Amino acid sequence: MGWAIALHGGAGDIPLSLPPERRQPREEALRHCLQIGVEALKAKLPPLDVVERVVRELENIPQFNAGKGSVLTSKGTVEMEASIMDGTTMNCGAVSGLTTVVNAVSLARLVMEKTPHIYLAFDGAEEFARQQGVETLDSTHFITAENIERLKQAIEANRVQIDYTQPIQNDTKKETAIGNGDSQIGTVGCVAVDGNGNLASATSTGGLVNKMVGRIGDTPVIGAGTYADARCAVSATGKGEAIIRGTVARDVAALMEFKGLSLEEAATCVVHERTPKGTVGLVAVSAKGEVTMPFNTTGMFRACATEDGYSEISIWPAPKFE
Amino acid sequence: MGAWAIAVHGGAGVDPNLPPLRQEQAKQLLTRCLNLGISALRSNASAVDVVELVVRELETDPLFNSGRGSALTEKGTVEMEASIMDGSKRRCGAVSGLTTVKNPISLARLVMDKSPHSYLAFNGAEEFARQQGVEVVENEYFITPENVGMLKLAKEANTILFDYRIPTGGYDSCGVGAESPLQMNGLPISVYAPETVGCVVVDKEGRCAAATSTGGLMNKMSGRIGDSPLIGAGTYACGVCGVSCTGEGEAIIRGTLAREVAAVMEYKGLPLQQAVDFVIKQRLDEGKAGLIAVSNTGEVAYGFNCNAMFRGCATEDGFMEVGIWD
Numbered sequence: 271m272g273w274a275i276a277l278h279g280g281a282g283d284i285p286l287s288l289p290p291e292r293r294q295p296r297e298e299a300l301r302h303c304l305q306i307g308v309e310a311l312k313a314k315l316p317p318l319d320v321v322e323r324v325v326r327e328l329e330n331i332p333q334f335n336a337g338k339g340s341v342l343t344s345k346g347t348v349e350m351e352a353s354i355m356d357g358t359t360m361n362c363g364a365v366s367g368l369t370t371v372v373n374a375v376s377l378a379r380l381v382m383e384k385t386p387h388i389y390l391a392f393d394g395a396e397e398f399a400r401q402q403g404v405e406t407l408d409s410t411h412f413i414t415a416e417n418i419e420r421l422k423q424a425i426e427a428n429r430v431q432i433d434y435t436q437p438i439q440n441d442t443k444k445e446t447a448i449g450n451g452d453s454q455i456g457t458v459g460c461v462a463v464d465g466n467g468n469l470a471s472a473t474s475t476g477g478l479v480n481k482m483v484g485r486i487g488d489t490p491v492i493g494a495g496t497y498a499d500a501r502c503a504v505s506a507t508g509k510g511e512a513i514i515r516g517t518v519a520r521d522v523a524a525l526m527e528f529k530g531l532s533l534e535e536a537a538t539c540v541v542h543e544r545t546p547k548g549t550v551g552l553v554a555v556s557a558k559g560e561v562t563m564p565f566n567t568t569g570m571f572r573a574c575a576t577e578d579g580y581s582e583i584s585i586w587p588a589p590k591f592e
Numbered sequence: 593m594g595a596w597a598i599a600v601h602g603g604a605g606v607d608p609n610l611p612p613l614r615q616e617q618a619k620q621l622l623t624r625c626l627n628l629g630i631s632a633l634r635s636n637a638s639a640v641d642v643v644e645l646v647v648r649e650l651e652t653d654p655l656f657n658s659g660r661g662s663a664l665t666e667k668g669t670v671e672m673e674a675s676i677m678d679g680s681k682r683r684c685g686a687v688s689g690l691t692t693v694k695n696p697i698s699l700a701r702l703v704m705d706k707s708p709h710s711y712l713a714f715n716g717a718e719e720f721a722r723q724q725g726v727e728v729v730e731n732e733y734f735i736t737p738e739n740v741g742m743l744k745l746a747k748e749a750n751t752i753l754f755d756y757r758i759p760t761g762g763y764d765s766c767g768v769g770a771e772s773p774l775q776m777n778g779l780p781i782s783v784y785a786p787e788t789v790g791c792v793v794v795d796k797e798g799r800c801a802a803a804t805s806t807g808g809l810m811n812k813m814s815g816r817i818g819d820s821p822l823i824g825a826g827t828y829a830c831g832v833c834g835v836s837c838t839g840e841g842e843a844i845i846r847g848t849l850a851r852e853v854a855a856v857m858e859y860k861g862l863p864l865q866q867a868v869d870f871v872i873k874q875r876l877d878e879g880k881a882g883l884i885a886v887s888n889t890g891e892v893a894y895g896f897n898c899n900a901m902f903r904g905c906a907t908e909d910g911f912m913e914v915g916i917w918d
Contacts, residue, residue, distance in 0.1 A: 355846075360846045360847075360877075361846070362845065362846055364817075366713065366817075367713065367714060385813060385816075386777070386778070386842075387809075387812065387813060387816045387817075387818075387841075387842065388817075388841070388842045388845050388846070389816065389817040389818070389822075389845070390813060390815045390816055390817070391688065391689065391713055391714060391815050391817055392689060392713060392714040392715065392815055393714065393814065393815060394813055394814040394815015394816060395815050397814070397815070398813065398815070481709065482707060482708075482709060482712060482716055482720065483715065483716035483719065484712045484713050484714055484715055484716015484717050484718075484719070484720070485709045485711065485712055485716060486686075486688075486709075486711040486712070486713055487709075487710075487711070491711075491822055491823065491824070492822070492824075492825065492845050492846065492848065493822075493824040493825065493845075493848035493851060494823070494824060497848075510709075510710070511708075511709060511710045514684065514710050514711070514823050514824075515677075515682040515683070515684055515710070515823065516682075517823070517824040517828075517848065517851045520824060520848045520851055520855075521855070524851075524852075524855040524859060525859060528855060528856060528859035528860045529859045529860075
């Protein structure tokens with residue numbers, strides 16, 4: 271046993287030919303966020319604080335699809351959502367439809383701690399944000415040139431993208447491929463466990479490029495994009511609709527609980543056997559301090575570290591050692 | 593070819609002092625809805641069509657907390673939500689924050705069938721409703737005098753308490769007197785009874801479906817989303833079962849209740865009733881909730897850990913039961 275942490279910046283069809291000028295800032299960002307998380311764990315902060323802190327950092331980085339840098343709706347606006355879960359108490363919080371809140375994950379935490387509810391959305395959530403005095407900025411703050419361009423391409427192609435993906439295989443009528451190889455960003459998330467087996471998970475996103483206004487994905491849905499209990503903490507990324515119907519995050523925990531699978535077995539099963547190829551990736555840690563980061567897409571921006579000194583920052587399947 | 597089965601509910605957690613007339617009305621409504629569903633099943637309607645049909649009926653009737661008759665937000669308005677899931681391919685649709693859509697469950701179905709997404713909410717959902725041409729009415733249509741009265745009581749009850757987060761360790765009310773009233777969501781059940789509605793069906797082809805609809809928690813913050821539109825929490829259907837839950841929304845969400853029934857059937861090999869019992873017993877901690885479920889083999893089951901649940905169920909072999917209390 272010992273602490274462990276894993277975080278992601280999105281799974282998708284990240285091309286192996288990703289140019290260095292697009293790859294390096296993201297790797298650097300992952301390294302930076304990992305360090306923040308590791309230091310927090312070493313300082314014995316509760317995992318709930320750790321995941322919030324790391325996801326806040328990821329939200330602030332414009333290269334990832336959360337907070338600043340969120341992808342745009344069909345109307346060119348930003349609608350952000352997030353959720354957080356404390357595995358020890360099973361308390362959770364979620365928000366959707368945020369347009370001015372700088373750190374959605376922190377508002378989700380406030381919903382959990384300061385209201386009798388779990389989930390607040392749209393105007394009601396924005397109102398709550400003001401009552402709580404959290405940092406808000408005009409929604410133009412979150413919009414980047416990159417995302418304006420992404421939206422333009424998606425509209426021209428008349429498609430809804432998972433902001434980056436050429437689906438490897440797609441059998442639903444709803445999602446169609448974008449052939450522009452733009453696969454550089456995604457949802458963000460973090461899971462952590464301390465030396466006492468306390469677990470927490472948090473996920474945050476701007477959603478899908480060109481999504482309908484009001485569309486909610488898996489990220490704020492407890493059990494789909496985020497889950498934590500006494501056994502494990504999971505944060506998922508990928509095609510929201512597939513993650514919802516597969517209740518992905520909960521499924522990892524359920525396999526551990528009901529079939530006695532290990533963290534790695536459970537996560538591998540969910541990602542490679544129970545969800546269509548090209549739709550999902552996740553990071554997960556167990557109460558015992560194990561880590562796993564499976565994905566069935568071309569790549570997933572990810573990083574992890576464990577107390578025994580292991581650490582990893584990777585994009586594609588073959589891990590790169592520090 | 594298998595046999596069909598259907599179950600409906602009008603909420604778990606019932607005021608023990610509910611007037612007999614109201615109890616009678618509830619049973620009549622549940623019976624009527626069951627018969628509506630049975631009729632459709634006999635005409636070979638698919639499970640997903642039947643659950644939508646039945647929940648529409650429940651939404652239209654002002655008795656329970658959905659559609660017309662929905663609980664009110666703290667602002668005295670109505671914000672409705674619903675979800676539907678078709679077990680055969682695990683397709684799903686959900687909506688939240690509806691203020692003018694006469695039948696939320698039908699909009700949820702349209703999200704599933706006619707949009708590239710699974711869940712639409714608030715302004716975006718309302719806009720989609722207009723694009724789809726569904727029936728819309730003024731928000732006032734959904735508000736009943738009874739609920740206006742309830743909201744007032746809720747605000748009064750609320751002023752007694754400063755923070756009623758439901759802790760997993762149980763809730764201590766701040767001493768309203770020697771006898772503590774039955775509570776849901778930490779407050780008197782006479783005001784906070786959920787009365788969410790739902791329907792689960794397995795058709796002759798063995799396809800399962802589930803649908804849930806609600807106005808949510810009385811006196812909720814505007815923008816609050818509960819378990820009903822969350823796939824895996826309030827609603828779930830897959831190849832082996834269809835489930836619809838009701839009760840304390842926050843407890844159902846953290847327990848991913850609807851999904852759990854399917855998970856224990858699949859991963860522990862439990863049959864339907866045992867799965868339902870297991871979930872109600874093990875996944876709720878201090879939370880109060882109930883659920884109805886059907887299996888792909890034509891069984892029907894329900895369970896609840898509170899004092900009562902408005903429910904009805906029927907199977908093709910002629911079994912039919914409508915009930916409220918334990």
